[in-house]
Amino acid sequence: MSYTRTVLVALCSERHLSIVGQKNVLVQRLIRWRVQQDQDNRNDNDHEAPADFENNHNSHSADPPGRVSGMNDDQLHRVVLGQSLVTEIRKDMLRTELPTWVSQAPKALGSTAQGKLSADQWRAACTINITITLIRLWGGKTGVVKAMLDNYMDLVIAVELGCMLVISPGHISQYDFYMQRYLKNFKDLYKTLQLVPSHHISLHLGEFLCSFGPVHAWRAFAFERYNYLLQRENTNRKFGEIELTMMNHTCRVANVRALIQEERIRTVVSDMVDAYSNFAGEDRRGTRIRDVLQWEKIVTAHGQTRPASKEVILEERLYSALLKLIDATEPLRYVGEGDPRSLDQVFLRRKVLLSNRILIHGVSYRPSDFSHCDSNIVFHSSPGSKPEAGRIIKIFLHHRYSTNNDMIEETFLAIQPLIPLSDTDIPYDSYRQYPVAGGFLCYNEYHTHYHVIRPSGVICHYAKTPMRISRIRRACVHVLPLDRLMRSADLPSLGVHNEQDTDTSNVSQ
Secondary structure (H helix, E strand, C coil): CCCCHHHHHHHHHHCCCCCCCCHHHHHHHHHHHHHHHHHHHHHHHHCCCCCCHHHHHHCCCCCCCCCCCCCCHHHHHCCCCCHHHHHHHHHHHHHCECCCCCCCCCCCCCCHHHCCCCHHHHHHHHHHHHHHHHHHHHCCCCCHHHHHHHHHHHHHHHHHHHCCCCCCHHHHHHHHHHHHHHHHHHHHHCCCCCCCHHHHHHCCHHHHHHHHCCHHHCCCHHHHHHHHHHHHCCCCCCCCCHHHHHHHHHHHHHHHHHHHCCHHHHHHCHHHHHHHHHHHCCCCCCHHHHHHHCCCCCEEEECCCCCCCCCEECCHHHHHHHHHHHHHHCCCEEEECCCCCCCCEEEECCEEEEECEEEECCEEECCCCCCHHHHEEEECCCCCCCCEEEEEEEEEEEEEECCCCCEEEEEEEEEEEEEECCCCCHHHCHHHHCCCCCCEEEEEEECCCCEEECHHHEEEEEEEEEECCCCCCCCEEEEEECCCCCCHHHCCCCCCCCCCCCCHHHCCC
């Protein structure tokens, strides 16, 4: 059977392949694509749980089948993530963009050469990296593999709910539900493993949350941090003197840091602030510093108030979006510069001051030109609208006049949203089975239009991972929101993935 070039071009286009070349070039391109698809399918089969998993965990025999060379019985019974899975996790880690405040898991995750991981690194590995890869590989499976994934995601969801910075009775009840279900199914899946005291203690965390509030107020991170500092300190055996020295030094540092957070001071001594930041050199990533900064002033924009800053003219698309936002949220009617206006209308200035960073609840957000990682956000395009994913294109300070000729100063963000999945592709998004901790897929393309939003419309950063899904023709990107302030009203119904053999084709948006 012979094919015309028109047919070959259509086949290549449908598979997102290049359509440049003669017939023989297009044929070879399609053949290579087919071979790659077959290879991917074989790799997917390699990413199953170990073939003897059920035998190992459901039998107490001293000589289980499929013994791995060099492993004793106890080690063999504990094998869940094989080398092929660890390799896939590392590949996804290299593709994943994380905001700078996240302490990334080490690239050599899973190797003995890596050594001990910090608490933040464990958190990132388990709630971000392993989650992304396991759902990608196991989300569409059935049987014991799907049961293992559901069990693991129960644990991840419980951890996310238990570590929220703002909690309610709804958060606590859902934490109890997922943790109890995790332990119950854990005993059924891994019959040869014993529960440990930490499992028992986790069942009491709901009581502690009711009594003491969110865990960041009473956990031991601060004590662990000071233990770490004390272990690094050179005492010179001068015990009795070093305590007072450390206290005085700590108070001085705390006072200086508090002073330079004041906006009126930063603008006057900006060069000194930059020099001090470079000198201090503290790694500002991780759970501890992020949770502390969460309660700072709600919004602080940086970069636009320095003497060297000059106003620039907004391009037409952004200016129109800004005018639309202000008209929709304020009683005073504004019109574009150069447009006819009535006596009760005011011209909206087109000039703005650009900024390279904005702090919202202590978290730094930046335009994509300055930092791809810190520009990826989940946001509301308007109050009450459905959350969307996108990137920050610009941050700018705008001045406008009120009817009384008072100057109104306000900071805005220009956002370019990702294109969401179509209704026909949503059923193939396995991540939506786990609303609290799984994230969702979008097409790896951005809209041509922009949104202009206020800082209050920013929800959080997200972890961005490009990927290909076999049943979705267009390239996708996985969006994993890093939200620690989920409202109780946004929590899903309990037991979203109760059935261990969930058919992902029935998952709806």
